[in-house]
Amino acid sequence: MNPEQQKLAEGILFTDMYQLTMAQLYFRTGLQERPAQFDHFFRTYPNYGSHQAGYCINAGLEWLLDWMKRARFHEEELECLRGEKSRTGGRLFGDDFIAWLRKNGSFEGISLQAIPEGRVVHPNVPLTVVRGPMAMAQILETPLLNALNYPILVATKAARVRAAATSTGRGALLLEFGLRRAQERAGNAGARAALIGGADFSSNTGLSYALGFSPKGTHAHSMVQAFMALGASELDAFQAYADVYPDDCLLLVDTVNTLESGVPNAIRVFERLRCKGHKPVGIRLDSGDLAHLAVEAAKMLDAAGFPDTVIVLSNQLDELVILQVLQQIHREAALQGLDAEHIINRLVYGVGTRLITSAGDAALDGVYKLVAVQKDGEWVPAIKMSETPAKTPNPGHKKVWRLYDKRGYATADLLGLYDEEPLEAEEIMLRHPIEATEWRVLARDEITAVEELLVDVLDEGKLVYDLPSIEEMRAVRDRDLERLDEGVKRLINPHIYHVSLTQTLWDLKQELIAKYRRDFV
């Protein structure tokens, strides 16, 4: 993409054509500045086939805001619209509409609430609430979904990989390595989402620096290969690396043969480093039976007096592979009378393709639905029926409360109307969002804490929110995960977290559905 193409393709026209044809229709019917509200939410957790998510990690907001701040209709975009032809050869977009876009074609009129990045989130809960002039709020649909769907997906996968890596109860270092298999430029958004969701560092150099992180990495097979093609050996290549990076010496040991060549050569180089007063960092395993090789390599490193060196594992890792590797290490260590924890505690995980592409489920089904329109100064809730009841959105302007039980665990996310106060009552009715026969009653005193999840972010285009750092997002994530049921966090077939409606919201939804059926069907 050359710079002119990029300007056009990443500006305000980074949206679907029908948003523009609808915007012109709103303009022609006088609705273009009519305040409307759209909710962004996802309907189902990622389902990876053999395993399923029981929670997601929210991500993507800050970059969406960056885009919204810059995106507007300039002359070149308007020129494109001016050139668009109807099927009979006339102009598709009129000069009056184009003039309106020139004046109003930005997101300065948009107010936005959102659940902060890093938080644990669930289906059918509004993650982002957009209010603003109908035409511009409509145009925002595609870029908003584009900016949020993918980061949520990757942050969620990263949280799962982290959960697997820390499943033995200890911390673990997780590196994002996916840029080469990432979906083109999304490698940057994916790396950021991974850093929010569970990765400690990334190999993506520019992105890391842009976010204030130190990028991570060692060397590739090609370095060893190049030395060998020139008549030198793996040992020579390792020694050269150690000479250049004596205090950062992490060697990839599987170019020739891991246990017969790579690890012994690494140990030779480490011994020389030790003599010179340097502390070698460790080795990386990128092929073969990672669990077995880790056990054997650990033994060899221990025997040579390097018990503190790390062992980086990479090659098609994901949450299930990591769980399996850890299990196998436990078994192999037990058979050999070794301390499995000593091996596991030195592991570092380099996770690439399967993290950045959310292997198994490569798309989040996030949607952006009209839930209210202003009429005569009043907000009128909007609804859309669907043949699948689960797809009928929850109407109106809503609040989201997270309720904590006596253990301090999140027990439900409750959606209610913006102006109701359901938590004042002694008993709180939690209605299932779809099934009329399912509900739960919580006594007020069973609830130890209540949190509103949506925060004000934009007030008519103006930022009214302190954007948190990634460190702060991670703290939020960890705190949310600590307060989430173990069953919900299960990586395979998790327990279902409750997302409920207040009685008032349930009643409104049923009333609108009934009216809708009466009037239209």
Added chain:
Amino acid sequence: MNPEQQKLAEGILFTDMYQLTMAQLYFRTGLQERPAQFDHFFRTYPNYGSHQAGYCINAGLEWLLDWMKRARFHEEELECLRGEKSRTGGRLFGDDFIAWLRKNGSFEGISLQAIPEGRVVHPNVPLTVVRGPMAMAQILETPLLNALNYPILVATKAARVRAAATSTGRGALLLEFGLRRAQERAGNAGARAALIGGADFSSNTGLSYALGFSPKGTHAHSMVQAFMALGASELDAFQAYADVYPDDCLLLVDTVNTLESGVPNAIRVFERLRCKGHKPVGIRLDSGDLAHLAVEAAKMLDAAGFPDTVIVLSNQLDELVILQVLQQIHREAALQGLDAEHIINRLVYGVGTRLITSAGDAALDGVYKLVAVQKDGEWVPAIKMSETPAKTPNPGHKKVWRLYDKRGYATADLLGLYDEEPLEAEEIMLRHPIEATEWRVLARDEITAVEELLVDVLDEGKLVYDLPSIEEMRAVRDRDLERLDEGVKRLINPHIYHVSLTQTLWDLKQELIAKYRRDFV
């Protein structure tokens, strides 16, 4: 991402950190300008689980070249490297290396050959061949793979979707609708790849204009919903749309109820348009049983005298869903005594999520492997052993010939050394790339045509290639697909296309493997 972040994250540091640590190592060992050759290829076709690709469509080159032309080390990137710390607190990158990058840190020394975009391509065939100074050729690995892996994946999926849509022997209009579920900015690269591989148009507005296409789209449910929330009806919404777009009236008919409300209302509006001398375009179905609804809607449109209106199908379409929809239409039409072809010929396919994410297999396993290094002015082939024999790359500087049989069909891609002329012989030996016991001998006169697939693109950074238009790429694609065996094109469990080595290349590979085993293992 704010503009400063974007500059850093999409510039030359859009690469993995280890490329830079290796580059400094090459610098310290005097190898930084040593000419090296890397081949880019993929090892396996995408496997979607229930179905598998038997060919890929090449894509992504032009945007890679655009990036390479602009990417170089500026002061801000060098500043980042200057600030990078070793584990003991010293500088990781030396001033001498940084000075070298300041002077040489661009891709001006890179020569590149490639198979053109739009061509049918197969595993283990070099799609891109990079020659240049070792350090910069190494840094290029990550951005090259990033720029090519994803477009090849999406172009391939688009070709498959097109194959399904045209499986009844007629043409079909295919629209790319995936931006909202795309992986953030990759929505643009994905749309371009879809346009190369099989989509006729895209809903992605900016990208379409950037490439000279007219973006496509109609309206969303939200438009109908907004009218209804304001007290108007679906019919009012349709009429408003028809008033604004009398010659481009394509109505989404499933907001309320497709057959009871949407199609009858669309027909009412179409009748009014007809009275005023306009030709309605058609309807879109986005939920429910698409095949059944298409049959019923077609009947209703026919009965109302609109047999030429199109029916756009969307909602989680992919190649298998389309095949199934077509089969079902055939069966339902037969049961009702209708002409299935009349229904099928009016279908248009809007394909979103499952195309832009390559559902089922979201990553291509493209790699970039060192295959030769210059030593004393001679090219020395490099090899890397692997515990999986299929992963041992084919060494040396190679040519790729596509051989056509007497039917005019491609029968094999043959890899040989650059300076050999295997096609001069009366019999051509086609060695299996891995299995020593598998080969095929082709008499020269069984081959009716031979084509070299790699073309010169960059000569030391200078473009020596006429970049084709997307229309030209599509012509190349169609011609390649016409000359591909039906069995190879099968969407499920396809026949395996032969990728073979010449005897000379086979011998070199075996010799290097033997030497490698002797010297290193």
